Amino acid sequence: MVIAPPFFGNVELGAVPAEEPEQLIGRVVEATLYDITGDFSHQYLKMFFQISEIEGKTAHTMFKGHEYSRDYLRSLVRRRTTKVDGLFNLTTKDGYKLRIAVSALTLSRIKTSQEKLIRDIMEKITTEKASTLNLDSFVQEMVLGKIASDVYNQAKKVAPLRHVGIRKSKLIAQPAQVPVQEAKAA
Numbered sequence: 598m599v600i601a602p603p604f605f606g607n608v609e610l611g612a613v614p615a616e617e618p619e620q621l622i623g624r625v626v627e628a629t630l631y632d633i634t635g636d637f638s639h640q641y642l643k644m645f646f647q648i649s650e651i652e653g654k655t656a657h658t659m660f661k662g663h664e665y666s667r668d669y670l671r672s673l674v675r676r677r678t679t680k681v682d683g684l685f686n687l688t689t690k691d692g693y694k695l696r697i698a699v700s701a702l703t704l705s706r707i708k709t710s711q712e713k714l715i716r717d718i719m720e721k722i723t724t725e726k727a728s729t730l731n732l733d734s735f736v737q738e739m740v741l742g743k744i745a746s747d748v749y750n751q752a753k754k755v756a757p758l759r760h761v762g763i764r765k766s767k768l769i770a771q772p773a774q775v776p777v778q779e780a781k782a783a
Contacts (some may be wrong), residue, residue, distance in 0.1 A: 599626050599644040601646060604733035610646065610658070618651040622646040625661055628634030637646055641669035642740065660736050663715060670700075673760055679703045683719040687727035689735050697723060697739065698765040699748065715752045722748050723736045723763075739763050754764045763774045 599610045610628045616622045626646050630639035643666055659779050668692035674680060681701040688773065699719045726744055727735055738744050749761040 598654055599646075599648065599658060601628075602660055602733070604737055605633050609638055612649075613656065616673045617707045618656075619773045621648045621651060621656050621738045624648045626658060629666075630663075644740070655692055656768065660732070660768060662765070663740055665762070670764060673700075673702055677703075677706060678759070679705075679707045679712065681707075681715045681719075683716045683723075685720055685723055688770070689727050690729060691731040693732040693768060694770040695727070695735075696767045696769050698735050699745070700760075700762055701748070701758055703761050707756045711756045714755045717752045718755070719748050720781055722751060735768075739766060741748040 600615050601608045601610055605668040610626050610632065611622060613624065613626065615624075624647070626648065628640075628644050628646070630644055631637060633644065640665055644663045645661040647658045647661040648656045650657045651665065679702075681703070683701075684696065685699070685701040686694065686696050699713055701719070723744060726738065726747075730738065740763075745762045749758055752758060
């Protein structure tokens with residue numbers, strides 16, 4: 598039985614077959630946010646969890662990334678509008694490195710200078726949030742749309758927007774674990 602990380606309420610994600618439990622470590626499990634929250638409006642968000650440890654018949658996971666489903670992303674894009682994309686590498690307060698892709702869709706075409714301003718706002722808000730939050734709370738705010746709404750509220754002053762969202766994220770690196778002897782010596 599595979600369960601989600603504690604900050605998603607240890608929800609069961611399903612069962613995964615394997616000959617030996619050790620074979621499961623490192624395997625990535627996919628689920629929608631709807632499977633976790635039960636809110637149908639979260640159906641479009643695919644979540645990826647990597648199995649990190651096995652405890653009896655239970656597999657514990659860690660957040661690996663998320664992305665919009667293809668059909669949802671295609672439904673957002675329209676003619677005669679501008680899609681502003683920002684790709685940023687962030688480091689959370691507890692040392693996890695993430696790569697996130699933020700998208701903003703406007704109501705009409707906008708100038709390149711406005712696109713640049715919106716991209717700068719995206720970068721400022723996401724790096725600020727990442728530096729003050731640990732991985733658990735950053736992922737929650739990112740997936741549930743809190744960060745996207747902050748970006749929307751700032752960027753709508755530049756140009757009228759239709760949608761802002763973090764369409765994709767990926768965990769790149771974890772902080773190096775400090776050996777127990779060194780931690781006691783320090």
